[in-house]
Amino acid sequence: MRCFLxxxxxxxxxxxxxxxxxxxxLASEPTSWRWTRSERYHLTLAFMAEYPxxxxxxxIDALDLWAARRRPETMAIEGAGAFGTPERAKVLHxxxxxxxxxxxxxxxxxxxxxxxSHGGRPDGAGFTPHLTVARSRRGEPAGRxxxxxxxxxxxPFDVTEVALVQSHLRDHRHEVLHRARLMG
Numbered sequence: 743m744r745c746f747l748x749x750x751x752x753x754x755x756x757x758x759x760x761x762x763x764x765x766x767x768l769a770s771e772p773t774s775w776r777w778t779r780s781e782r783y784h785l786t787l788a789f790m791a792e793y794p795x796x797x798x799x800x801x802i803d804a805l806d807l808w809a810a811r812r813r814p815e816t817m818a819i820e821g822a823g824a825f826g827t828p829e830r831a832k833v834l835h836x837x838x839x840x841x842x843x844x845x846x847x848x849x850x851x852x853x854x855x856x857x858x859s860h861g862g863r864p865d866g867a868g869f870t871p872h873l874t875v876a877r878s879r880r881g882e883p884a885g886r887x888x889x890x891x892x893x894x895x896x897x898p899f900d901v902t903e904v905a906l907v908q909s910h911l912r913d914h915r916h917e918v919l920h921r922a923r924l925m926g
Protein backbone atom coordinates (compact mmCIF):
# COMPACT_ATOMS: atom_id res chain seq x y z
CA MET A 743 0.00 0.00 0.00
CA ARG A 744 1.26 3.51 -0.87
CA CYS A 745 0.91 5.73 2.19
CA PHE A 746 2.34 8.59 4.19
CA LEU A 747 2.23 10.21 7.62
CA UNK A 748 1.35 13.89 7.47
CA UNK A 749 -0.02 17.02 9.07
CA UNK A 750 -3.22 18.03 7.31
CA UNK A 751 -4.01 21.75 7.68
CA UNK A 752 -7.46 22.69 8.97
CA UNK A 753 -10.11 23.41 6.32
CA UNK A 754 -10.02 27.18 6.88
CA UNK A 755 -6.24 27.21 6.28
CA UNK A 756 -6.63 25.17 3.09
CA UNK A 757 -9.38 27.50 1.87
CA UNK A 758 -7.20 30.54 2.60
CA UNK A 759 -4.37 29.00 0.58
CA UNK A 760 -6.74 28.24 -2.31
CA UNK A 761 -8.00 31.85 -2.35
CA UNK A 762 -4.41 33.08 -2.47
CA UNK A 763 -3.45 30.65 -5.26
CA UNK A 764 -6.47 31.17 -7.53
CA UNK A 765 -5.37 34.39 -9.28
CA UNK A 766 -1.81 33.07 -9.57
CA UNK A 767 -3.08 29.83 -11.09
CA LEU A 768 -5.22 31.73 -13.59
CA ALA A 769 -2.33 34.08 -14.48
CA SER A 770 0.00 31.13 -15.12
CA GLU A 771 -2.26 29.45 -17.70
CA PRO A 772 -1.72 27.97 -20.17
CA THR A 773 1.13 25.88 -18.77
CA SER A 774 1.64 22.28 -17.89
CA TRP A 775 1.32 22.98 -14.14
CA ARG A 776 -1.12 20.62 -12.46
CA TRP A 777 -2.45 22.47 -9.41
CA THR A 778 -3.13 20.54 -6.20
CA ARG A 779 -6.73 20.49 -5.02
CA SER A 780 -7.20 21.92 -1.52
CA GLU A 781 -8.53 18.64 -0.11
CA ARG A 782 -5.10 17.12 -0.85
CA TYR A 783 -3.00 19.76 0.94
CA HIS A 784 -0.71 18.22 3.53
CA LEU A 785 2.76 18.40 5.07
CA THR A 786 4.37 14.99 4.55
CA LEU A 787 6.44 13.68 7.46
CA ALA A 788 7.18 10.15 6.20
CA PHE A 789 6.35 8.72 2.76
CA MET A 790 6.31 5.02 1.90
CA ALA A 791 5.82 3.95 -1.71
CA GLU A 792 4.99 0.47 -0.41
CA TYR A 793 3.83 -0.50 3.08
CA PRO A 794 2.75 -4.06 4.02
CA UNK A 795 -1.06 -4.05 4.27
CA UNK A 796 -0.97 -6.73 6.97
CA UNK A 797 1.05 -4.48 9.31
CA UNK A 798 -1.08 -1.34 9.08
CA UNK A 799 -2.72 -1.88 12.51
CA UNK A 800 0.74 -2.24 14.05
CA UNK A 801 1.73 1.09 12.50
CA ILE A 802 -1.47 2.75 13.77
CA ASP A 803 -0.84 1.50 17.32
CA ALA A 804 2.75 2.76 17.22
CA LEU A 805 1.61 6.12 15.81
CA ASP A 806 -0.95 6.51 18.61
CA LEU A 807 1.74 5.83 21.23
CA TRP A 808 4.06 8.35 19.58
CA ALA A 809 1.31 11.00 19.40
CA ALA A 810 0.28 10.49 23.03
CA ARG A 811 3.75 11.73 24.04
CA ARG A 812 3.67 14.85 21.83
CA ARG A 813 1.93 18.10 22.55
CA PRO A 814 0.01 20.09 19.94
CA GLU A 815 2.07 22.74 18.18
CA THR A 816 1.22 26.02 16.50
CA MET A 817 2.64 26.75 13.07
CA ALA A 818 1.94 28.69 9.90
CA ILE A 819 2.34 28.17 6.17
CA GLU A 820 4.66 30.85 4.79
CA GLY A 821 6.87 31.55 1.79
CA ALA A 822 7.48 29.33 -1.21
CA GLY A 823 10.01 27.16 -2.95
CA ALA A 824 10.49 24.66 -5.73
CA PHE A 825 12.00 21.25 -6.28
CA GLY A 826 14.23 21.58 -9.30
CA THR A 827 15.68 24.89 -10.40
CA PRO A 828 13.45 27.93 -10.95
CA GLU A 829 14.20 27.52 -14.67
CA ARG A 830 12.97 23.89 -14.71
CA ALA A 831 10.90 23.39 -11.56
CA LYS A 832 8.92 20.17 -11.19
CA VAL A 833 7.17 20.99 -7.91
CA LEU A 834 6.04 24.33 -6.50
CA HIS A 835 5.38 24.45 -2.78
CA UNK A 836 4.58 26.70 0.13
CA UNK A 837 6.84 26.51 3.17
CA UNK A 838 6.46 26.52 6.94
CA UNK A 839 7.51 29.38 9.20
CA UNK A 840 9.98 28.96 12.03
CA UNK A 841 9.79 27.35 14.62
CA UNK A 842 7.35 25.01 12.83
CA UNK A 843 10.07 23.90 10.40
CA UNK A 844 12.21 22.56 13.25
CA UNK A 845 9.26 20.78 14.89
CA UNK A 846 8.29 19.10 11.62
CA UNK A 847 11.90 18.07 10.93
CA UNK A 848 12.11 16.46 14.38
CA UNK A 849 8.77 14.70 13.93
CA UNK A 850 9.77 13.52 10.47
CA UNK A 851 12.92 11.84 11.79
CA UNK A 852 10.99 10.18 14.61
CA UNK A 853 8.16 9.00 12.36
CA UNK A 854 10.49 7.70 9.66
CA UNK A 855 12.25 5.62 12.35
CA UNK A 856 8.89 4.49 13.74
CA UNK A 857 7.64 3.42 10.29
CA UNK A 858 10.92 1.60 9.61
CA SER A 859 10.65 -0.37 12.82
CA HIS A 860 7.10 -1.44 11.93
CA GLY A 861 7.63 -2.76 8.41
CA GLY A 862 7.88 0.40 6.31
CA ARG A 863 10.63 1.73 4.10
CA PRO A 864 10.24 5.50 4.22
CA ASP A 865 11.63 7.52 1.35
CA GLY A 866 15.25 8.31 2.10
CA ALA A 867 15.28 11.79 0.56
CA GLY A 868 16.18 14.75 2.76
CA PHE A 869 13.31 16.41 4.61
CA THR A 870 11.99 19.80 3.51
CA PRO A 871 8.75 20.82 5.23
CA HIS A 872 6.44 21.86 2.40
CA LEU A 873 2.89 21.92 1.10
CA THR A 874 2.83 21.04 -2.62
CA VAL A 875 0.67 23.42 -4.66
CA ALA A 876 1.58 22.45 -8.25
CA ARG A 877 3.50 19.84 -10.26
CA SER A 878 4.93 19.65 -13.76
CA ARG A 879 6.01 16.43 -15.45
CA ARG A 880 8.86 17.88 -17.46
CA GLY A 881 9.88 20.97 -15.49
CA GLU A 882 8.61 24.48 -16.13
CA PRO A 883 10.07 27.97 -15.82
CA ALA A 884 8.80 29.18 -12.44
CA GLY A 885 10.77 32.30 -11.47
CA ARG A 886 7.94 34.84 -11.58
CA UNK A 887 5.43 32.40 -10.17
CA UNK A 888 7.76 31.58 -7.28
CA UNK A 889 8.18 35.28 -6.54
CA UNK A 890 4.40 35.64 -6.35
CA UNK A 891 3.96 32.52 -4.20
CA UNK A 892 6.76 33.61 -1.86
CA UNK A 893 4.60 36.51 -0.65
CA UNK A 894 2.23 34.09 1.10
CA UNK A 895 2.00 34.43 4.90
CA UNK A 896 -0.77 32.32 6.42
CA UNK A 897 -2.48 32.60 9.76
CA PRO A 898 -1.08 30.35 12.52
CA PHE A 899 -2.98 27.13 13.19
CA ASP A 900 -2.82 24.43 15.83
CA VAL A 901 -1.52 21.02 14.82
CA THR A 902 -3.43 18.58 17.02
CA GLU A 903 -2.98 15.35 15.06
CA VAL A 904 -0.86 13.43 12.59
CA ALA A 905 -2.68 11.45 9.92
CA LEU A 906 -1.91 8.15 8.23
CA VAL A 907 -3.01 8.63 4.63
CA GLN A 908 -3.29 6.11 1.82
CA SER A 909 -2.48 7.46 -1.63
CA HIS A 910 -4.55 5.97 -4.46
CA LEU A 911 -2.61 6.68 -7.65
CA ARG A 912 -5.19 5.32 -10.04
CA ASP A 913 -7.88 7.84 -9.14
CA HIS A 914 -5.61 10.59 -7.71
CA ARG A 915 -7.20 10.35 -4.29
CA HIS A 916 -6.03 10.46 -0.69
CA GLU A 917 -7.83 8.49 2.00
CA VAL A 918 -7.22 9.24 5.68
CA LEU A 919 -6.92 5.86 7.39
CA HIS A 920 -6.22 7.13 10.89
CA ARG A 921 -5.76 10.36 12.87
CA ALA A 922 -3.42 10.17 15.87
CA ARG A 923 -4.22 12.89 18.44
CA LEU A 924 -1.29 14.78 19.96
CA MET A 925 -1.88 14.71 23.72
CA GLY A 926 1.47 15.13 25.51
